[in-house]
Amino acid sequence: MPLDFRHSFWENGDNGRMQTLTIGQRIRLARDAAGFNQGELAKRIGIKQASLSDLENGLSKAPSAKVLLDMADVLKVSPRWIIDGEDGELKVATPQEHQLLDLFRHLSDEQKAAMLGTLNALKAK
Secondary structure (H helix, E strand, C coil): CCCCCCCCEEECCCCCCEEECCHHHHHHHHHHHHCCCHHHHHHHHCCCHHHHHHHHCCCCCCCCHHHHHHHHHHHCCCHHHHHHCCCCCCCCCCHHHHHHHHHHHCCCHHHHHHHHHHHHHHHHC
């Protein structure tokens, strides 16, 4: 049965404030809950134990897409949860969406406003 993490915060015992978990902390939480040590998980996802340790300790910003997908699969969590702590699908832009963004970035502010107006009108139909 997949793990169901409903939060990405932890309570700091010193001051009682809620703090956001980092990517590394979420990876460690999911790894511990799944019953893997670092060496076991690293082997299952095809990376070195030292690389996993770097991820968990914040010495590495984020896993590659392949590592992220493999890790999520092995740990039975969503890739999106690992990255941003939210439930649901991790949405990846399509080539067409990348093209639209590239074109949009080359427009003037006035053209961008007009484009957004047009897109909102199309969406409303």
